[in-house]
Amino acid sequence: MKRSITLLVITAVLLSAGAAAVSAQEGIGFNGYVRNYTGVLLDNSDYTSDFSAIENTFDLKADYSGDISDLHAEGYVYSDADDDLTAGVRELYFDIYFDNMDLRVGKQQIIWGKADGVFITDVVSPKDLSRFVLPDFDEIRLGVTSVKADYYLGDFTLEGVWVPVFTPNVIPSGNSLWAVSMDLPSTVDPSIVKFTTDLPDTVLENSEGFGKISYMGSAFDFELMGGYMFDDAPAGHVSVFNPPTSVKIIKEYQRMFMGGGSFSTEVAGFVFRGEGAYYNGKVFNLGPDYLQADLLSGGDGTIEKDYIHYMAGLDYVIAGVNVSTQFIQEYILDYEDKISNDEFNSTMTFLAARKFMNDTLELKFFGYYGLNNSDALVRLSAGYDIADGLNLVIGSDIFIGDEGYFGQYDANDMVYAKVKYSF
């Protein structure tokens, strides 16, 4: 740990010094942050460590502005509790600006939709869910190497995206606090299950294509979008099922169409938001009680169904508190009881945030509540600006329930502190 922190600090200092030297040249700008994030589990009886996280991150962004083009690069160096250093590129792209069109080429995060904290039409950039949905959203979203063209026509924008190589979501590793177990018959010992991942071949026909038309005006904003893509989350296809000796599951990514839209408008100080998407041909896993019968009839434990995901949200300010609430529902069309997911899955989110002391102190509450399983994630935090660019956040993430998307992590309740220096 000591070695990795030292290395991180040296790297940060060298990169900062380099950045400062280079930034002396006209047109190049550098900014970024150094952050420590330490989380402590409230109950470690299920784990060998008291810590849910010990992370040190150095993030550096570089921008160069030319006459008709910009370059942007963002990289990070990260050390974790296992004394491992990870370095990566979050984004690396260039922009070319024309009178009515912009072209962005390279690794980039592309964000769609009006929902907060949930992904409905936001399907272009995959997600890093290795730490569930707890990191900041710019760290959850992964850049994809792509070509994006935006054409501007008055208040309308037409956007086209070509992603030549598919990038899936990052899912938690098996030994992670956030590992997700597949719903298998109780007769199957999880230790004998072998997973393999089958990514689409990197051939031209496996490209993804997306299109969007958006409007921003006085009365309302809206987006209409569609995509021919791969599902960023895999489904588990059973290839071998011989318990108790052998069970093999192949994680595959389904090719599908998505069409959707979103809007936001303000009425009497209330901002109304809505977003919905129709997914054609999403693959779902079957429940454990139906798996054997499906395999005997030549199936692989999966079924393809169309699926709708939508959200209605409301934002307002009351007594200086910014309040936001969302109702989100997922609906599997032509539902069959053998599907492991519920036909309807409903979630609500609540946000209340207020700043004090001339914005140096922010108290925030954010909660997800799953209506199907009465489970929840409650996030409370207090952030204080010690000085310009130096911020301390102390908070807690509490999981409530025994099952469901949030309840499955009931043992992961934690308190944490984050210290971040932005430059």
Added chain:
Amino acid sequence: MKKNSIAVLTAGLLLLTVFAAGAQTMTGLDVMNNVYNRPKGPDITSELTMTLTNSRGSTRVRTIRQFVKEYGADEKKIMFFTAPADVKNTSFMDWSYGAPGKEDDMWIYLPALKKVKRISSENKSDYFMGSDFTYDDLGERKPDKDTHRIIGEEKVNGSDCYVVESVPKDPDYIYSRTVSWIVKGSWIGAKKEFYDEDGELLKTLTINESDKVNGYWVVLDMEMENVQKDHKTRLQLKNVKIGEGIKDSFFTERQMKKGVR
């Protein structure tokens, strides 16, 4: 000759009478309408520096590049935050309308979220970037939102001013009343006091410097002090340019995301 003198005297008396009548009929609403409708130029760009000083004397500095364009009674404004580092590349856009009752449209672009988000115009009562100015204080509050009356006339820094008391029609507004010193003729503010919900003095705004840029009056240096919290914000404008011809396409989502070079 006598006839001519009488004619001049009569004309002079007539003019004085008209002027006096005009002065007598000047109301608080007239004064604030004159302030609101004061010619500001077709567009204005400027660099803002906000220096926040707390009761212990420590300071924080925010810098912003601001672009404003007039569309008759309507106005479009876009702000790009350039410092401190943790808010750099954030942008804020406000379309305000002269039509009574039509609320502003406001959007914010947060680079971490990488999307432009419509926000409630109720945020106009919020303090701007931790300063002592609310969004409303920085913008042009529509005169029809308050009831105005002239409560006196005073000299401030050698300028003759109307003293106008304004009481919000909305009883839940953050101020119970404000008192403005408005310079006669130029219709620019000289100072202002803000009173809290209990009627106690909350803030004082002092104008340190105003000047004409391209023939239009602009406040270049002002300071808002929260007397209850002993916290103050100095707001200085530099590189002010008026009538440079900002394109309509500047006040768009594209520009909010792209930022300013």
